[in-house]
Amino acid sequence: MINLFEVVETNEMIAKENLDVRTITLGISLLDCIDSDLDKLNDKIYHKIYEAAKDLVVTGEKISRDFGIPIVNKRISVTPIALIGGAACKTVEDFASIAKTLDKVAHEVGVNFIGGYSALVSKGMTPADELLIRSIPLALSSTERVCSSVNLGSTKTGINMDAVKLMGEIIKETAEYTKEADSLGCAKLVVFCNAPDDNPFMAGAFHGVTEADKIINVGVSGPGVVKTAISKVRGENFEVLCETIKKTAFKVTRVGQLVAQEASRRLGVPFGIVDLSLAPTPAVGDSVADILCEIGLEYAGAPGTTAALALLNDQVKKGGVMASSYVGGLSGAFIPVSEDQGMINAVEAGALTLEKLEAMTCVCSVGLDMIAIPGDTKATTISGIIADEMAIGMVNQKTTAVRIIPVVGKGVGETVEFGGLLGYAPIMPVNQFSCDAFVNRGGRIPAPIHSFKN
């Protein structure tokens, strides 16, 4: 029988330590909507999503009430639109019309983001892929809730450097198109290496072609809970530290598993995975950087940061996999800058640089996330940063990503405010040396030797 101590512990996690379920994401396949007539295609997409997701938000709210656990976001991911729109779209405006349909249906069903305005081009681009990518600035500037992602490489295929070059230009263009809103469009655009098919987190969520018609994926969160737990073992050795993180991660993930199963049952949609990532928010006490400080660093970015993060990420996984049979998505610790007060503090104190962040991405999930850089950064420099991050993912057989925001009209020392869960960020300096000749070579970087496992 449950006892008072356990009940109080759970409720304190929720009330004081920001334990929540970050997102219930409903994945919807749009493959059966494909049509060569653009109007018909948009119509089919609208109706398929509306029918599948009309009860999503209300169901999420009921589950939240029944268990007393906040479910912060209800979201939708769809099949990469480059595949769906290929037959009908002949211009960037055609593709952007699909983005508008997605935005409209997202408003109608009440979700705050819809992901899947995406292309998978890890080896090469079809004309439709390239057209979709070129339509991203228009799509993101003319919609509110649509998120876009592009997979540029994988361990099995290598890195598509033509697409890396193009994305450097597209990120700049998206920043320019949304300059009135501090280049907010770039916060809804992410590039990947080894993108997972079942990621519930935005901006990178899309519904992979390997997935069922509909699926429920859930992302948990709990940096505050982990921090509080390890603050009780200050000064203890690594074994005690690791054990504490593992146990906490187990508890956090179990909540996600419960919510995922309930959502699946109530919506009549199969359960996919729980993503056991530690996802921070700008709220005080909900920070991954604060965990690193609690482990023993003055600021995130100090020597020892990469090791501390590696340890944290590994223990979160070890505790989490025990709690759910189906773990997937990104599953690790997120280290976005603007969405994490501790990371912002570290940047402002001069403890954390872009280069250190890059090193940190070798040992945790995702990558260079929500980093604001000067608006006058060259497209080729952005492509160079992307290529570095893709190489880390390719060689280490892991997912890496770049979500970087060249804020038009702003420079180092200034701050940019995105609002809400996206937070605010100090503009970080970028290495000024050129990589033009490297980026302009064209073609692809071959797959690494350890991809040949057959």
Added chain:
Amino acid sequence: MKKTIITVVGKDTVGIIAKVCTYLAESTINIEDISQTIVQGYFNMMMIVDTNKSEKHFGQISEELQALGEEIGVVIKCQKEEIFDKMHRI
């Protein structure tokens, strides 16, 4: 059928249990277990209850208890048992 856990947290005062129990009795909700403690003047109580015989649905009970809590000056939460079970039992 799964049980419901009611928690009451707040500054200790006369009649908290009486008021909560009266509400439960009037709503045909059976109390199966109560544990309670006072830490540094703060009242902390947990009840395991069975709501199956009640004509009220879960959302209504939850809202009414919350309102009652505001009246007494304590926080009353109503949650399905599974969240605690899942978190604390392998």
